[in-house]
Amino acid sequence: MYSYEARIRAAELYIKLGKRVRPTIRQLGYPTKSSLKGWYNEYQRKLDLPMGYAGREPKFSQAQKAAAVEHYLTHDQCIGVSSFSVQ
Incomplete structure (x- = not known):
């Protein structure tokens, strides 16, 4: 930077x-x-530049982050693992 x-x-x-x-x-x-x-x-x-680093918008909202943590704590795994079925 x-x-x-x-x-x-x-x-x-x-x-x-x-x-x-x-x-x-x-x-x-x-x-x-x-x-x-x-x-x-x-x-x-x-006609100028920003003084500091502007950053970017977060990829996930606080509600989405909270839902992911809740799912992980409830199911003891990530969402991706539970969404696939083995055939």
Whole structure:
């Protein structure tokens, strides 16, 4: 994870170098091509970058997590095992 200052520096250098990925990465020593393009796109949209890591939405809700734990404690196995029938 890169600091706010490092991401801003990369986005501004990318613009200064004519939106050329390789020279930007070569000069800075970071980031990856996709990270640089993502930072640039975010910078163009908002004229700034977020200060911290935004994260992502959780994959499962608290209710789904609670149901999975309850099932495991009740059946002593994961849901996937009980859903298959052996023939």
